[in-house]
Amino acid sequence: xxxxxxxxxxxxxxxxxxxxxxxxxxTVRDLAMRGFQAILLERADIAQGTTGRFxxxxxxxxxxxxxxxxxxxxxxxxxxxxxxxxxxAVEETGGFFVVTPSDSExxxxxxxxxxxxxxVPASEITVAAAxxxxxxxxxxxxxxxxxxxxxxxxxxxxxxxxxxxKAYGAKVYPYHRAIDIIVRDSAVEAVVxxxxxxxxxVQINCRxxxxxGGPWAGQIASLAGIQGVDVVPGRxxxxxxxxxxxxxxxxxxxxxxxxxxxxxAHTVCIIGTTDEAAKDxxxxxxxxxxxxxxxxxxxxxxxxxxxSRAVHVWAGARPLxxxxxxxxxxxxxxxxxMSILEHGERDGIxxxxxxxxxxxxxxxxxxxxxxxxMCEVLGxxxxxxxxxxxxxxxxxxxxxxVSDRLAQREADRLDDQIVCECELVTRSMIEAELxxxxxxxxxxxxxxxxxxxxxxxxxxxxxxxxxIMHDFTKKDAANNDPAETVSTKSCDSSAQIADRSSxxxxxxxxxxxxxxxxxxxxxxxxxxxxxxxxxxGALDIDHLPSPSSTAKLATGDLGLNHGRHDGISPVGFxxxxxDSQLKYPQEEAQ
Numbered sequence: 001x002x003x004x005x006x007x008x009x010x011x012x013x014x015x016x017x018x019x020x021x022x023x024x025x026x027t028v029r030d031l032a033m034r035g036f037q038a039i040l041l042e043r044a045d046i047a048q049g050t051t052g053r054f055x056x057x058x059x060x061x062x063x064x065x066x067x068x069x070x071x072x073x074x075x076x077x078x079x080x081x082x083x084x085x086x087x088x089a090v091e092e093t094g095g096f097f098v099v100t101p102s103d104s105e106x107x108x109x110x111x112x113x114x115x116x117x118x119x120v121p122a123s124e125i126t127v128a129a130a131x132x133x134x135x136x137x138x139x140x141x142x143x144x145x146x147x148x149x150x151x152x153x154x155x156x157x158x159x160x161x162x163x164x165x166k167a168y169g170a171k172v173y174p175y176h177r178a179i180d181i182i183v184r185d186s187a188v189e190a191v192v193x194x195x196x197x198x199x200x201x202v203q204i205n206c207r208x209x210x211x212x213g214g215p216w217a218g219q220i221a222s223l224a225g226i227q228g229v230d231v232v233p234g235r236x237x238x239x240x241x242x243x244x245x246x247x248x249x250x251x252x253x254x255x256x257x258x259x260x261x262x263x264x265a266h267t268v269c270i271i272g273t274t275d276e277a278a279k280d281x282x283x284x285x286x287x288x289x290x291x292x293x294x295x296x297x298x299x300x301x302x303x304x305x306x307x308s309r310a311v312h313v314w315a316g317a318r319p320l321x322x323x324x325x326x327x328x329x330x331x332x333x334x335x336x337x338m339s340i341l342e343h344g345e346r347d348g349i350x351x352x353x354x355x356x357x358x359x360x361x362x363x364x365x366x367x368x369x370x371x372x373x374m375c376e377v378l379g380x381x382x383x384x385x386x387x388x389x390x391x392x393x394x395x396x397x398x399x400x401x402v403s404d405r406l407a408q409r410e411a412d413r414l415d416d417q418i419v420c421e422c423e424l425v426t427r428s429m430i431e432a433e434l435x436x437x438x439x440x441x442x443x444x445x446x447x448x449x450x451x452x453x454x455x456x457x458x459x460x461x462x463x464x465x466x467x468i469m470h471d472f473t474k475k476d477a478a479n480n481d482p483a484e485t486v487s488t489k490s491c492d493s494s495a496q497i498a499d500r501s502s503x504x505x506x507x508x509x510x511x512x513x514x515x516x517x518x519x520x521x522x523x524x525x526x527x528x529x530x531x532x533x534x535x536x537g538a539l540d541i542d543h544l545p546s547p548s549s550t551a552k553l554a555t556g557d558l559g560l561n562h563g564r565h566d567g568i569s570p571v572g573f574x575x576x577x578x579d580s581q582l583k584y585p586q587e588e589a590q
Contacts, residue, residue: 008192009202013039013171015374016191016204018178018220019212020044021051022154022360025161026367026386027212032168033389034371034382039204040162040170041193043177044558045444047158049281050214051360052447053316055238055272056265057249058082058150059361060095062122065114066107067256071359072118078362079148081387082157085364087394089156091402093264095149095249096130097122100300101140108143108253115147122147134246136302149249150399151265154360155447160391161363167392175556176202181209181224181352188224188351197439197556208378210370211354214319215281221354226347231356233281234318236273239294239519242309242455244269244402250301259297266402267423267454268311271298275318284315291518309523311455312515321357338366340373353377419468420461422454427468434472441555442466442508458512459531462505463539470501496551502544503551507560509535 017028020042031038042048061075083090099108115122123146130144131137137144162172173193179201180192190205213220215233222229244264252260263270271294278284291313298305321339338358344350355370368384375382390397405424417427433445442465445451451465452458474497509531516528535541552560 009200011039011171011202011204013037013204013206015039015208015210016041016206017210017212018191019049019214019216020046020158020162020172020174021049021212021214022047022158022161022363023214023355023358023366024212025158025165026363027210027355027370028170028172029161029165029168029391030364030367030371030384030386031210032165032170033385034375036382038165038170039206040165040172041176041178041191041204042172042174043196044175044556045447046162046172046174047155047447049216050316050319051154051158053238053314054154054360055261055263055270056151056154057261057263057361058090058152059359060122060147060149061118061120062095062097062111062115062145062147062149063251063256063261065118065120065122066110069114069118071362072115072120074365075359075361076118076120076148078365079150081364082152082361083150083399085387085390085394086152086157086160087390087397087399089153089160089394090399091151091264092399093149093151093248095147095251096134096137097145097147097251097253098130098137098301099142099144099253100138101142102300103142103252103254105142107255108145111145111253115145120147134248134250136245136304137250138301138303143253145253147251149251151249151263152360153266156393157360157363159448160393163393164389164391173202178220178223181220183224183349186348186350188349196558196561197554199553207351208374209352210374211352212370213354214356215317217319217354217356221343221352224343224349224352226343226349226352229341229354229356230321232320233278233284234320235276235278235284235315236318237286237290237294237313237315238270238272239291239310240265240268240270240312240453241298241305242268242311245302245305245308247402252301259294262298262301262305264402266450271295271305273316278317281317284317286313286315286518288518309455310519311457311524312453312512313518314515319356319358338362338369340370342373342377344377351377419464420449420451420454422456422461423450423452425449425451425461430465430468431472434469438472438476439554439556440469441504441557442469443511443557446508452508452512456527456531457516458508459527459534462508462512463534466501466505466508469504470497473497473500496548499545499548499551500554502541503547503555506541506544506547507555507557509541 014037015031017024017040028038028040059075061072064072125144125146127141175196176193178191179194182190188209190203192203194201211217211220217231218229247264250262258274274290295306339356341354343352358366364386409424419425419427429449451461
């Protein structure tokens with residue numbers, strides 16, 4: 001009797017990059033531009049981890065001129081490059097370092113000389129000039145220094161690097177989790193990945209692996225049997241306010257501390273951040289006291305900050321390389337510099353590098369440095385050219401303005417339905433993204449388009465987006481089988497599409513709620529109550545049938561498919577027990 005044997009899908013390349021944050025995207029772009037065949041693997045959506053969970057600051061270097069001079073110099077140089085090659089992701093807000101009435105002037109007295117020594121452009125301006133630009137600043141501010149801070153959309157920047165890498169021939173696989181690194185005769189031979197949306201496995205044969213997993217780098221290294229990759233997750237929370245209280249980045253002119261930065265980002269402003277060692281980058285709890293600490297810190301710089309409405313809070317994990325100079329739990333004082341581990345020399349596993357540390361601002365430099373090391377190991381000389389060419393979406397573009405979308409809607413307001421009023425997202429924008437990636441969940445669309453990131457946090461636009469996605473899926477199903485129309489398909493097919501759409505909607509609502517619960521007071525509590533009435537009252541979403549395993553899988557969501565650390569699930573979302581080793585949170589950024 002014949003026996004059917006399932007053969008794992010096989011791919012061949014030269015280099016596999018693991019980790020789809022900014023560093024991984026920059027690395028695969030650099031590899032492709034130097035002529036290497038390269039594949040990028042990311043276990044979730046692109047830039048869904050650390051890159052998507054930060055405050056949006058494009059560092060001038062000013063923050064580190066005294067505490068970490070080398071990082072300050074790197075940030076200053078890369079700041080200018082990022083503005084040039086990612087213009088569509090950068091807003092030139094400028095930045096102030098302010099001495100508040102409660103701050104000592106000791107740090108300020110050293111600031112300008114330290115900036116000069118580290119090549120960070122900085123100058124002192126009068127308090128009156130600063131108040132003219134930012135009238136909400138504390139009127140008792142003692143001194144103000146102006147720097148070249150900006151804001152950067154981490155998702156847009158990372159996708160720009162991905163688009164550039166693809167244009168040079170790289171292949172990119174989001175929602176593909178590396179589950180094994182095959183080593184033979186002390187050398188890397190292949191990477192095995194699991195498709196989180198289909199359940200399929202793929203083996204990618206290669207001669208080199210670059211580990212860009214950030215705070216997950218140690219876990220990835222262990223797949224090759226490598227231990228002792230000490231990357232400490234530095235947990236930090238950030239809080240988004242419902243509008244831009246300032247239009248300039250505001251830093252306290254003190255040694256880096258908690259809650260000392262306010263960043264205007266798109267239609268909101270963000271205050272951050274705390275800094276505390278975490279045991280697991282997948283489990284970053286948010287403490288109520290930390291939220292209050294952020295609001296108090298904002299009040300010190302901007303009177304009235306505490307009385308403004310906070311709309312979302314989230315946590316991110318910085319990939320800090322263990323620093324023997326400081327206590328193992330003192331992440332605030334660990335270096336922000338990058339570290340590259342060559343595992344052939346270090347561990348006897350040839351053909352693998354790990355890079356960690358660094359800043360989002362220095363992502364391109366990190367990529368350059370790690371690919372330089374790889375070329376050195378391979379005995380090849382190929383020059384880096386990533387600083388000289390803008391990514392496709394930024395070519396012939398100026399840096400963006402917060403008013404850009406308003407200008408676009410003025411042009412098409414009579415022709416295109418606005419789905420998300422807060423962020424001015426239209427139906428055609430959603431449909432265009434679905435055409436490019438029909439398997440997207442609503443959070444995938446949010447990261448690209450900012451759906452649900454305004455004051456209502458998805459209360460209105462989530463329903464509309466789910467409806468558009470449902471219609472698109474029905475049309476896509478019909479187009480895949482021209483002999484049939486949707487109306488003639490089986491009831492099961494229609495039911496499956498409805499199940500998928502409902503699951504996508506409930507997942508999005510659950511993820512938005514995670515960042516609202518610590519803020520449930522005042523206007524935010526009223527908004528949450530309204531959303532609850534809409535979803536539970538009008539739609540009775542709490543009593544929909546439990547989603548099928550197929551619908552859950554289609555989301556690709558790690559928490560939904562593998563369970564959560566805290567064991568809590570939204571109604572109808574019972575954690576799977578199929579893989580007790582994998583536990584992920586629902587928490588999402590912004």
